[in-house]
Amino acid sequence: MSAIEKEQVQKIAELSRLSLSEDETTLYTEQLGKILEYASHLPELPETLVATGKSLRLEEDRAMTSDNPHAFLRNAVTDKGYVKVPAILDKGDS
Amino acid sequence: MKPVEALVQDLESKTVTSVQLVEECFKIIEEKNSEINAFLRTYKDDALQQAQASDTRRAEGKALSSIDGLPVALKDNISYKAHVVSAASNTLKDYVAPYDATVVAKLKGLGAIIIGQTNLDEFAMGSSTENSAFGATKNPHDTSRVAGGSSGGSAAAVAAGMVPLALGSDTGGSIRQPAAFCGVVGFKPTYGAVSRYGLLAMASSLDQIGTFAGTVEGARLGYEAIKGFDRADSTSEEKPAALPAKEKYKIGIPKQFKVDGLDQFIDDYLEETITLLEAKGHEIVEVDIPLLDQSIAIYYLIMPAEVSANLARYDGIRFGHKTGGDVVRSRTEGFGVEVKRRIMLGTFALSAGYADAYYKRAQAARAELTNQVMEAFNEVDMLLGPTTPELAFKLGAKTNDPLTMYLSDIYTIFVNLAGLPGISVPVGQADVEGKGLPIGMQFVGKPWGEEQLFDVAKQIEVKHEE
Numbered sequence: 183m184s185a186i187e188k189e190q191v192q193k194i195a196e197l198s199r200l201s202l203s204e205d206e207t208t209l210y211t212e213q214l215g216k217i218l219e220y221a222s223h224l225p226e227l228p229e230t231l232v233a234t235g236k237s238l239r240l241e242e243d244r245a246m247t248s249d250n251p252h253a254f255l256r257n258a259v260t261d262k263g264y265v266k267v268p269a270i271l272d273k274g275d276s
Numbered sequence: 277m278k279p280v281e282a283l284v285q286d287l288e289s290k291t292v293t294s295v296q297l298v299e300e301c302f303k304i305i306e307e308k309n310s311e312i313n314a315f316l317r318t319y320k321d322d323a324l325q326q327a328q329a330s331d332t333r334r335a336e337g338k339a340l341s342s343i344d345g346l347p348v349a350l351k352d353n354i355s356y357k358a359h360v361v362s363a364a365s366n367t368l369k370d371y372v373a374p375y376d377a378t379v380v381a382k383l384k385g386l387g388a389i390i391i392g393q394t395n396l397d398e399f400a401m402g403s404s405t406e407n408s409a410f411g412a413t414k415n416p417h418d419t420s421r422v423a424g425g426s427s428g429g430s431a432a433a434v435a436a437g438m439v440p441l442a443l444g445s446d447t448g449g450s451i452r453q454p455a456a457f458c459g460v461v462g463f464k465p466t467y468g469a470v471s472r473y474g475l476l477a478m479a480s481s482l483d484q485i486g487t488f489a490g491t492v493e494g495a496r497l498g499y500e501a502i503k504g505f506d507r508a509d510s511t512s513e514e515k516p517a518a519l520p521a522k523e524k525y526k527i528g529i530p531k532q533f534k535v536d537g538l539d540q541f542i543d544d545y546l547e548e549t550i551t552l553l554e555a556k557g558h559e560i561v562e563v564d565i566p567l568l569d570q571s572i573a574i575y576y577l578i579m580p581a582e583v584s585a586n587l588a589r590y591d592g593i594r595f596g597h598k599t600g601g602d603v604v605r606s607r608t609e610g611f612g613v614e615v616k617r618r619i620m621l622g623t624f625a626l627s628a629g630y631a632d633a634y635y636k637r638a639q640a641a642r643a644e645l646t647n648q649v650m651e652a653f654n655e656v657d658m659l660l661g662p663t664t665p666e667l668a669f670k671l672g673a674k675t676n677d678p679l680t681m682y683l684s685d686i687y688t689i690f691v692n693l694a695g696l697p698g699i700s701v702p703v704g705q706a707d708v709e710g711k712g713l714p715i716g717m718q719f720v721g722k723p724w725g726e727e728q729l730f731d732v733a734k735q736i737e738v739k740h741e742e
Contacts, residue, residue: 194620197623197627198584198607198610198616198620198623200611200619200620201393201604201608205593210617210620211551213678213679214621217576217678217682218624219575220679221573221630221634222634223515223573224570224574224577224638224641225570225641226637226640227641227644228640231638236467236468239514240508241510250374251377253372254592255593257370257372258593258596259593259600262463265593266593266601267593268593271520
């Protein structure tokens with residue numbers, strides 16, 4: 183059995199918010215399978231959750247001046263100064 | 277182009293002006309960039325204007341720093357306010373950075389002149405700069421070959437003499453490997469040494485910004501300009517305990533570095549480098565780091581996991597390729613194949629039922645690998661080996677086989693997994709098909725061992741004329 187099956191790749195694509203053609207699904211199944219097979223020989227060691235050996239520093243919660251909000255909104259899909267998001271309750275227009 | 281340290285002196289003694297340097301850069305860019313494709317965008321008029329202002333400051337004795345007026349290039353995943361920052365991705369081709377990365381703010385504050393942004397593998401994912409949505413960067417030493425990656429544009433720009441200093445980012449070797457392929461110095465600092473605020477995140481536990489230059493001193497001066505604590509990056513180190521340079525070093529060569537397929541030219545240059553270091557009084561010993569063999573496997577589980585989380589933000593709503601709110605279409609159309617491959621790999625490694633077998637096991641192995649490296653550092657001051665197992669390969673040679681491409685990062689990846697500083701120094705060239713292909717050696721230091729790396733690297737770097 184290979185490390186990953188076609189159905190799993192389709193499921194992962196869905197979770198990744200990607201859509202794959204049939205050919206892409208076949209290709210990714212083969213490629214991801216090879217990589218996962220290569221990666222599957224890692225030794226089992228006691229579990230640890232420390233990624234970098236660093237502890238994160240928390241910042242004090244205080245107000246700071248920010249740059250022009252228009253500069254940020256410029257990259258978003260906006261309407262009347264609001265960010266437009268897809269409708270989630272209704273398939274019709276937001 | 278003269279090295280950074282010579283240009284800094286020339287600017288100081290006013291034997292050259294910043295305007296002249298910027299003009300020299302653009303002369304070469306205009307001559308060579310259409311073939312090499314190192315720069316994605318340049319800003320000649322703006323750079324000349326800034327250079328003029330810098331020259332005026334110098335004339336008035338008000339230089340902002342020793343690098344005031346020095347031309348610099350940015351890898352195109354570093355935010356440059358009011359300019360497009362694309363990460364070489366279709367999804368960000370129209371994205372305008374709303375703020376400066378901390379490193380950019382620092383460079384501006386020191387008077388450096390940003391002349392343009394360089395090509396990369398999309399979102400810094402790749403080892404050849406062939407994954408750019410805007411075409412591959414070619415190796416200036418042989419344009420039928422890759423420049424390396426992911427910071428291939430920055431490496432090629434410095435190698436071709438288009439700019440004396442460039443910034444890159446290094447997640448698994450993305451500064452050091454292209455530096456080796458292009459015959460320039462590439463430096464990756466200790467994790468936490470340089471702020472990543474404004475760097476478009478790839479894998480946050482591994483990403484670090486560093487420098488490219490023609491010489492070790494040039495890379496060091498660049499590092500001095502961008503390093504330092506920053507509240508805006510929660511992994512930024514407030515008070516690093518920098519290790520001072522020493523008279524003599526004990527240098528370890530991991531026995532795991534003897535891999536099948538190590539290029540003969542590179543192996544010969546490693547022997548030569550060892551001889552040179554011994555002649556200078558340093559001691560070379562073999563060290564054993566058993567888990568080094570597994571570093572690529574560890575990396576290709578942890579990195580994609582972080583990629584899948586970091587790239588979730590590109591939904592076509594706040595930013596990213598816009599398709600009227602269709603998130604799946606936005607991502608499917610906006611991302612290239614390698615980015616999709618890594619997002620899916622990471623999603624799988626983190627998914628219910630598989631996270632224990634893949635992600636958690638990789639985390640544990642990463643921690644143990646780091647322990648083993650630190651144990652080796654009880655015996656030696658630094659590690660030495662080739663930067664890459666092979667010379668710059670032909671364009672297209674590995675694009676259909678991702679695993680083979682990944683395996684070429686064998687010597688660089690563990691450095692990021694353990695958060696260490698590393699530097700690639702050109703030591704010579706291999707004569708292949710009538711072209712001289714550069715070879716780089718890598719020194720890896722203890723955390724905060726930057727000065728020791730610069731010190732040793734300078735002792736072996738090939739001095740070449742301007």
